[in-house]
Amino acid sequence: MKAHNICPIITFAVSALGLTSCMFGPDYKRPDTDVPAAFRGAFATDASIADLPWWKVFKNKELQNLLSETYANNHDLRSMIANVEKARQYVTIANAPLFPWANYGANVSKGQNYNSGSIYNSGNMTTNPAAIQAGISWELDLWGKTRRSTEAAVAEYLASEEGQRALMLSLLSQVADGYLSLLQLDEQLSIMKDSVSSYTESYRLFKEQMQGEVGDVLQVSSAEAALSAAKAQIPLLESQIASLENTLSAIAGRVPGKISRSGDLVSIANAVKIPAGIPAQILNRRPDIRQKEQMLRAANARVGVAIANYFPSISLTAAAGTATSDLRNVAYRTRGNGWGITPSVTGPIFQGGTLRASEKAAKADYEAAKNDYEQTVLNALAEVSSTLVSRTKLNEVNIQQDNAVKAYLTSMNAAMDRYKTGLSDYFEVLYAQQNLFPAQVSRSQYRYQYASSLVKLYVALGGGWNMTNQQMMKGK
Structure with missing residues (x-):
């Protein structure tokens, strides 16, 4: 009997036993989470900057290339x-017991009064006994x-995908923020070099x-x-630039080196409008929240597994094959064929x-x-609102700060005119310079922030x- 002919027998046996299946444990339901109607610090709107792909938010070409890399x-x-x-x-592995498992086996031996490890009387004849067997086993998932x-397993797989998306957003944050920090x-550095030139002129005049x-x-x-003091800042800034370039190179998967860059902080910061959207949207959009929910779904399912363990395991085993006292006769099945089906029940006491x-x-x-x-x-809502x-x-x-820099610049020009x-x-003039350059540095820091x-x-x-995830990695 061929192995695939056993399947109707199993189906009949299940029906004859009157077995029906159910699922123990609670079905998953998302927890009720209290979210506000609007983010603190923004009006509620259907549109959100999160709807845009990253290359339409960060429009700087060199930054886009670095992110793609x-x-x-x-x-x-x-x-x-x-x-x-x-x-x-692992999803396939976890799902496999839902289906019958088929296996096969064969053995052949040669000996006198001997067959497959057992001694028997064959009239002191030397024989070549053989057997071929195929079987199907199936554990019924009644509970x-x-x-x-x-x-x-499916929830854990989806959680891992969300983990990948969370990592991708983390990389985007590291690379984009590092690029802005380089700018x-x-x-x-440009401010410090200008200040060195200006202070050099002051020092020359005072010395003369x-x-x-x-x-x-x-x-x-x-x-x-x-x-x-201005000169001391230059090598310090150059060291910071080189260190940050090396860090970004490592993140991009390349050896340490220069990072190409262009543009300015103001143009990048104002390249796109930033509607925030509705707070409830982040439940379905933030990968860390979606990852936690899939982990919650997996934990909920494991409660059902734990409850089902109280009940017996019911399985069916079916086998069919042929045996012969001589290997030469296997193909012609001149000896007996056999088949059988065995239900079994095992359970905890x-x-x-x-x-x-x-x-x-x-639980x-x-x-x-x-x-x-x-x-x-809650952390996500707080993070969005704070930002x-x-x-x-x-x-x-x-x-x-722009007004302050303009005022200090006016003061320095007025001092220069009074000096002339x-x-x-x-x-x-020196006093005005000492006010202007730190104010310019502070403005640069605020622009970065x-x-x-x-x-x-x-x-x-x-x-x-x-x-x-593939679309996000591929980019435009």
Whole structure:
């Protein structure tokens, strides 16, 4: 009898036994989470910056290239992708018991009064006994244990995909923020070089005046101190730039080296409007929240597995084959054929409290996952609201700092004019310079913080949520 002919027998046996299946354990339901109607710091709107792909938010060409390179070559991301594939394969493994398992076996031996390891009387003849057998075994999932296990495996697989998306957003945040930081350091380096040129001129004039017995030691020493302090900043900034370039190179999966860049902080920060959307949207858009929910779903399914363990396992085993006393006759089946079907039931009686403890542990795991999910939601809402408020306030800070820089520049030009007309000495010019250059550095820092808030907000809202991981990696 061929192995595939056994399947109707199994189906008949299941029907004859009157077995029906069910699933123990609670069906998954998303926890009720209290979310506000609007984010603190923004009006509620259907549109969200998270609806846009990252290349339409960060429109700087060099930054786009760096992000594409990172998604293509980052080793942590490659490792995560491999783990996602592993989780996907575990779904197949968990689901496999739902289907009959087929196997085969064969043996042949040669001997006198001997057959397959047993001594028997064959008239002292030397024979070549052989047997071929095929079988199917099937554990009936009457209590839903396998289906709940599969549900848990699917949830863990989806959680791993969300973990990959979370890593991709984290890489986007690191690379984009690092790129903006490089632009800030470039701007500060330019300010420091300008200040060195200006302080050098001040020091030269004061020194000449002192040599001509017009100036004094206070002016010269003040100019020299300002010049030395400005010079000290240049190698420090250059070191920071090189270190950050090396870090970004490593993230992008390449050897340390220069990072190409262009543009300025203001243009990148204001390249796109930033509607935040509705708070409830982040439940379906932030990968960390979606990951926690899938982990909660898996924990919920394991409760069903733990409950199903109380009940017996029912399985069916069927076998068919042929045997002969001579290998030469196997093909012609001149000896007996055989088949059989065996239902079996195994179940727990006493296991020292293991089953009860397993159920309690599964329920505790669910409660932990539930609280973890709810806390992640609250953290996400707080992160988005804080970023929105910070961006609004940083915009006000930048406006005021621009005014301060303009005022200091006017003051320095006025001091220079007074010096040229003999109404004051050059000490007033030096004083104005010492106010202007730090104000320019502060403005550069505030511009960076404002531009960085765009990155933080896009990531906090689950930017690019409507793209697959492959689409996000591929880019435009």
